Amino acid sequence: MSIPRKRFDTLVIGAGGGGLRAALQLSQAEANVAVVSKVFPTRSHTVAAQGGINAALANVLPDNWHWHMYDTVKGSDYLGDQDAIEYMCRAASHIVIELEHAGVPFSRLNNGKIYQRAFGGQSQDFGGEQAARTCAAADRTGHAILHTLYQQNIRAKTHFFDEFFAIDLIKDEEGYILGAVILSIETGEPYIIEAKTTLLATGGAGQIFRTNTNARINTGDGMAMALRADIPIQDMEFFQFHPTGIAGKGMLITEGARGEGGFLVNKNGERFMERYATHAKDLASRDVVSRSIAIEVREGRGCGPKGDHVLLKVDHLGADVVAKRLPGIRDTVLTFLHMDPVEKPIPVFPTAHYTMGGIPTNRYGQVVAPLGQGAEEPIPGLYAVGECACVSVHGANRLGGNSLLDIIVFGRAAGNDIIDFLKENRFHRPLDEGSVDQALSRLARWDQRGEGESVDALRQELQQTMEDYCGVFREEKVLQEGVNKVKAMEARLAAVRIQDHSSVFNTQRIEAMELENLFDVALATVTSALARQESRGAHSRVDYPERDDEHWLKHSLFYKKDHRLDFKPVRTKPLSVDSFPPKPRVY
Amino acid sequence: MNTLSKSRLAWRCRRGMLELDYLLQNFINTQYEILGPADLKAFQHLLETPDALLLEYLMGRTIPVDPVFCDVIQKIRAAVTY
Numbered sequence A: 001m002s003i004p005r006k007r008f009d010t011l012v013i014g015a016g017g018g019g020l021r022a023a024l025q026l027s028q029a030e031a032n033v034a035v036v037s038k039v040f041p042t043r044s045h046t047v048a049a050q051g052g053i054n055a056a057l058a059n060v061l062p063d064n065w066h067w068h069m070y071d072t073v074k075g076s077d078y079l080g081d082q083d084a085i086e087y088m089c090r091a092a093s094h095i096v097i098e099l100e101h102a103g104v105p106f107s108r109l110n111n112g113k114i115y116q117r118a119f120g121g122q123s124q125d126f127g128g129e130q131a132a133r134t135c136a137a138a139d140r141t142g143h144a145i146l147h148t149l150y151q152q153n154i155r156a157k158t159h160f161f162d163e164f165f166a167i168d169l170i171k172d173e174e175g176y177i178l179g180a181v182i183l184s185i186e187t188g189e190p191y192i193i194e195a196k197t198t199l200l201a202t203g204g205a206g207q208i209f210r211t212n213t214n215a216r217i218n219t220g221d222g223m224a225m226a227l228r229a230d231i232p233i234q235d236m237e238f239f240q241f242h243p244t245g246i247a248g249k250g251m252l253i254t255e256g257a258r259g260e261g262g263f264l265v266n267k268n269g270e271r272f273m274e275r276y277a278t279h280a281k282d283l284a285s286r287d288v289v290s291r292s293i294a295i296e297v298r299e300g301r302g303c304g305p306k307g308d309h310v311l312l313k314v315d316h317l318g319a320d321v322v323a324k325r326l327p328g329i330r331d332t333v334l335t336f337l338h339m340d341p342v343e344k345p346i347p348v349f350p351t352a353h354y355t356m357g358g359i360p361t362n363r364y365g366q367v368v369a370p371l372g373q374g375a376e377e378p379i380p381g382l383y384a385v386g387e388c389a390c391v392s393v394h395g396a397n398r399l400g401g402n403s404l405l406d407i408i409v410f411g412r413a414a415g416n417d418i419i420d421f422l423k424e425n426r427f428h429r430p431l432d433e434g435s436v437d438q439a440l441s442r443l444a445r446w447d448q449r450g451e452g453e454s455v456d457a458l459r460q461e462l463q464q465t466m467e468d469y470c471g472v473f474r475e476e477k478v479l480q481e482g483v484n485k486v487k488a489m490e491a492r493l494a495a496v497r498i499q500d501h502s503s504v505f506n507t508q509r510i511e512a513m514e515l516e517n518l519f520d521v522a523l524a525t526v527t528s529a530l531a532r533q534e535s536r537g538a539h540s541r542v543d544y545p546e547r548d549d550e551h552w553l554k555h556s557l558f559y560k561k562d563h564r565l566d567f568k569p570v571r572t573k574p575l576s577v578d579s580f581p582p583k584p585r586v587y
Numbered sequence B: 001m002n003t004l005s006k007s008r009l010a011w012r013c014r015r016g017m018l019e020l021d022y023l024l025q026n027f028i029n030t031q032y033e034i035l036g037p038a039d040l041k042a043f044q045h046l047l048e049t050p051d052a053l054l055l056e057y058l059m060g061r062t063i064p065v066d067p068v069f070c071d072v073i074q075k076i077r078a079a080v081t082y
């Protein structure tokens, strides 16, 4: 079969904020850039970010990047790499001003400066008073950033492959990444994109869990592509959950509901948070509330016919308060549950929100792995940024407003590093046909006909299993069972068949390949969670309730081959300032 | 505007936010076969709205100027099961 081939200096896989920021840097430097996205670029998940982006502009309250750095290191529960964190926090103000100049309509103060709001985890003076660090374009920050970057890329003549699905990376024997095999969703035709450099910017993997806040396109494709190219993925045990998502559906019910006086009850009508957090009760930290809900459900005090959720009461606040202070929550509940929270309590369960782990990179966006010499050798020709990457600025726990910052700062940094790489690597390397064939066989596998398990059913089972065995309630026995179950299910993948074999917009085939990706990422997550015998940030083990810096202040690396785990040290040395040594994380 | 095939429309129902995915995919999966040509056209047109505005419409926070949209939005909301 002769497959169309195209050549570019750089192939960017993913058109969210991370991919588009990198592409812009490159196109403006006259590099020949292709951006591939499975959905139209402005429908990338970055549009969902409403809260804002952090930068120590000090427009509302005193602030500086060093305080932001302290908060981020502390928030990461000391697992974040302090060189990357310093780099990000130092760059933040400049990055936000740059976005403003590019056309992002940030909300303003009366004096004309960019408005900033206060978010959890932000402090002045290294843990002192609340800081106000989050810049927002009304409640559409992600949307504004994404649209602005897209327009700028069009102007800079970035070449877009809209509605193309990346199947796998192309890699030669020496370990160079040479581009990717992609599929036109519209025609069902595969293409080979040869590139001197390839950047993965495919976003997070919330879809490995049943209840999650992510768009359904967040299936961890880039992480799985890296795994299949023998690249490990890092810190996958760290997944941020939000305590209150609509049960079984996942949509976020913000903390505001509890902040305004809402509280949680179990099937006996008991206000159970009083038992778990005597003082803070329903306003205890996210992980405490999430775990308490999971325990109530596990111990048979859940609500509903299946006993699989608890209830969030706001009905006692009265229609006026709900309408005035919580209008967004009311709309959400009316829309997705056809009921009014003014009259009835809301069924909720912890919902998976953010993937802290991902493809290991350094602060230049280069993908790094232990190749023989050191723990962090660059894989030639491969870069990664955004939620699919792990640089690692979020460590064990991400702070609100830091991920939009992460994608823009490191998108730009990766663009700059690629420009340097291109200067020294002017020619395309010979294509590795074996690697292309491997990617194509992954596609051809779905041409098999006949009866078999369905993609939908197996995905639902996987998501439910991950929720039950690798969610917020984690202990040895449960996790071990989770690993066994996911492995057993993965073995069933071979028997899955799709019924639609048409070429044009064959959603079934794409969903089948996404399911393969979900399995790779889910196995990485549950295996890493079983291994880490401590509680740190978002990873909390009931059997190892304390953080254990002596044994576990290190990053985990999961390999697809044999499901092997490796570890590497945390980079505790910042670029120019003193390290922040681990301290108990109390707020 | 030509009417697009179901599979093509279904792909356009994959959006950047869970809320939109849920509403749009549920609608196309359960209602496509029973939609009249006018609704189908309105739906197709509606899918061209940027995600942030589409969310406002579908959550009932903003009323679109075009009355054709209102009808199909009502149907999308009514199709949600729980």
Ligand SMILES: Cc1cc2nc3c(=O)[nH]c(=O)nc-3n(C[C@H](O)[C@H](O)[C@H](O)COP(=O)(O)OP(=O)(O)OC[C@H]3O[C@@H](n4cnc5c(N)ncnc54)[C@H](O)[C@@H]3O)c2cc1C
Binding pocket: A013, A014, A015, A016, A017, A018, A019, A036, A037, A038, A039, A041, A044, A045, A046, A047, A048, A049, A050, A051, A052, A053, A142, A164, A165, A166, A167, A201, A202, A203, A204, A213, A214, A215, A217, A221, A222, A252, A353, A354, A385, A386, A387, A388, A400, A401, A402, A403, A404, A405, A407
């Ligand atoms: C509800 C919600 C609210 C949030 N609010 C905030 C906030 O206020 N502040 C903040 O800082 N963060 C927030 N976040 C997190 C933040 O939005 C994301 O981490 C960030 O937008 C990720 O950007 P990205 O560029 O890495 O990827 P994405 O924006 O997810 O883009 C991924 C891209 O990859 C493409 N892609 C994926 N797989 C393939 C494939 N196989 N082939 C081709 N293309 C592919 C997709 O089409 C898409 O273009 C929020 C997250 C959620 C869920």
